[in-house]
Amino acid sequence: MPLPKAELHLHIEGTLEPELAFALAARNGVSLPYADEDALREAYRFADLQSFLNLYYELMAVLRTERDFEDLANAYLARAAAQGVRHAEIFFDPQAHLARGVEMGTVVEGLWRALGSSRENHGVSTRLILCFLRDESAESAMATLDAAKPYLDRITGVGLDSAEVGHPPVKFREVYEAAAALGLRRVAHAGEEGPPEYVVEALDVLGVERIDHGLRSVEDPALVERLVRERVPLTLCPLSNVRLRTVDTLADHPLPAMLDAGLMCTVNSDDPAYFGGYAGDNFDAVREALGLTGERLRELARNSFLASFLEDDEELRAR
Ligand code: HPA
Ligand code: ZN
Numbered sequence: 001m002p003l004p005k006a007e008l009h010l011h012i013e014g015t016l017e018p019e020l021a022f023a024l025a026a027r028n029g030v031s032l033p034y035a036d037e038d039a040l041r042e043a044y045r046f047a048d049l050q051s052f053l054n055l056y057y058e059l060m061a062v063l064r065t066e067r068d069f070e071d072l073a074n075a076y077l078a079r080a081a082a083q084g085v086r087h088a089e090i091f092f093d094p095q096a097h098l099a100r101g102v103e104m105g106t107v108v109e110g111l112w113r114a115l116g117s118s119r120e121n122h123g124v125s126t127r128l129i130l131c132f133l134r135d136e137s138a139e140s141a142m143a144t145l146d147a148a149k150p151y152l153d154r155i156t157g158v159g160l161d162s163a164e165v166g167h168p169p170v171k172f173r174e175v176y177e178a179a180a181a182l183g184l185r186r187v188a189h190a191g192e193e194g195p196p197e198y199v200v201e202a203l204d205v206l207g208v209e210r211i212d213h214g215l216r217s218v219e220d221p222a223l224v225e226r227l228v229r230e231r232v233p234l235t236l237c238p239l240s241n242v243r244l245r246t247v248d249t250l251a252d253h254p255l256p257a258m259l260d261a262g263l264m265c266t267v268n269s270d271d272p273a274y275f276g277g278y279a280g281d282n283f284d285a286v287r288e289a290l291g292l293t294g295e296r297l298r299e300l301a302r303n304s305f306l307a308s309f310l311e312d313d314e315e316l317r318a319r
Contacts, residue, residue, distance in 0.1 A: 002084030003297060006304035007268050007279045009212050009235035011091045011131075011161065012069075012111065013060055014271025015076040024062035024071070032062070044274055049193050049244050050163055052274060060096055069110025077114060077122040079272075083280025087308055089127040090115070091159055095136055095144050104144075108151040115154075127156040127309050129187065132175065134160050134167035141175040149182075156309055157185030159212065160202075164194040169201040176206040185309055187235075189213055192246060196220035203232065210235060210307055215246060217263075218254050228262040233307030237270035238286050239277050250289035259296060266304045 018037035025032050034040040046052040063069060073090070080088055090111070097107050108128070115126040130148055132141040148155060158179040160172060169188055176186055190202040192213035199217050202208045214234035217223050227234070236255060241247045247254075258265050267286060272278045277285065283300070286292055292300075 002082075002280045003283065003301045004084050004086045005279055005283070005301040006087040006089070006266075006308045006310070007080060007085045008089045008210065008233070008266055008304060008307060009091075009237055009268035009270055010076070010080075010088060010279075011056075011093065011271050012073060012076060013063070013093055013096070014056060014275075015079075015273050016059055016062070016072060017075065017273045020072065020075055021059050021062050024064075024068050028062060028064045028068070030062050030064070032059070044243075046244055046274075052244055052271070053163060056271065056274065057096055061100065063097065064102060064106075066106050066110035066113060069107055070113035073111050073114035073118075074121075076272075077118050077124050077126075079278050081122040081124050083278050085124055085279050087125045087127075087305070087310060088118075089129055089156070089309060091129050091131045091161065093131050093133060093161065094148065095133045095140060098144070098147070104147040104151065108148070108154050112154050125310065125314065128154055129157045129159045129185075130155050131159040131161040132172060133162040134171065134189075135163040138171050138175060141172055142178065145175055145178055145182075152182060152184070155184065157187060159186075160188035160190075160206070161212070164189060164192055164198065168194070168198055169206050173205050176208075180207060185209060187212055191216035192244075196223050199223060199227075203230075209233075213237065213241075215241060215254070218258060224261055224263065227264075231264050233264045233266060233303065234258070235266050235268050235307075237268050237275070237282070239272075239275045239282050240270035243275040250285055253286065253290060255286055256290050256292065256296075259299065264303050264307060265300060266307055267300050268304075 018040045118124045186208045187210045188202040188208045189212040190198040210233040212235045269279050
């Protein structure tokens with residue numbers, strides 16, 4: 001029986017497996033510049049975040065209809081459930097779809113067709129988190145929040161993702177203020193490739209409750225002390241860090257030292273179709289490469305529920 005866990009850092013577009021990409025391409029009459037699934041898999045060798053993002057955005061071309069988003073989410077939820085995920089807080093990137101002429105309603109309602117019945121169908125409770133693309137303008141982010149207003153009963157929070165360096169959190173101060181005023185929860189990617197200062201800014205300027213990645217926080221002892229003191233959850237993604245070369249090998253990952261320092265770490269999959277594994281695979285990988293004990297693994301699983309946006313009674317049921 002896999003350890004019950006919550007997944008808090010998961011881009012739904014990053015769960016698009018090659019088989020589904022080709023099936024959706026055929027269904028929608030979209031041609032992909034890869035001969036077959038193996039040729040596509042060959043492209044999964046990334047030098048850094050940007051080289052991954054290029055492929056990630058390119059493959060989204062196959063996602064066009066509500067049914068496509070429903071199928072994508074159902075495929076993810078089935079795989080996650082099989083690996084012990086009982087609760088999933090799921091990012092989506094509407095700007096990447098709006099730019100291709102796919103409406104906000106198509107994306108949200110399509111995802112909701114799967115998420116709305118996920119508890120019954122997969123035994124997984126869910127939340128949806130709308131991410132702004134930080135390499136797009138602040139105005140575009142605000143327009144995206146506006147476009148989401150009819151769907152706020154489906155959306156729990158906002159996040160910030162895409163190319164990090166050169167796009168500091170402060171750029172999105174106003175849109176995060178507007179999101180807070182709408183009652184949305186706030187998270188942001190920070191300290192994946194960007195410096196520890198971006199983590200501080202995400203906390204102080206955007207008012208986030210969790211930091212996605214936050215890996216480079218370890219470079220700043222004062223920041224580590226603060227994150228420990230304030231019990232700020234970090235949604236780490238170990239296999240992602242290896243594939244995007246943020247760490248050299250899994251054995252070099254600072255997760256054990258971060259736990260020893262008292263940081264509230266969680267382990268997540270980020271973009272599992274691209275990075276070699278889902279939530280349970282990430283747990284298995286850190287156990288094997290870093291020799292984490294059962295007690296440490298249970299701490300990571302416990303943290304995932306504590307750091308989630310589940311209400312207290314829901315949290316108890318999910319565990
Ligand atoms: N980092 C930033 N943006 C992303 C990622 C990531 O790992 N995955 C999808 N968008
Ligand atoms: Zn991410």
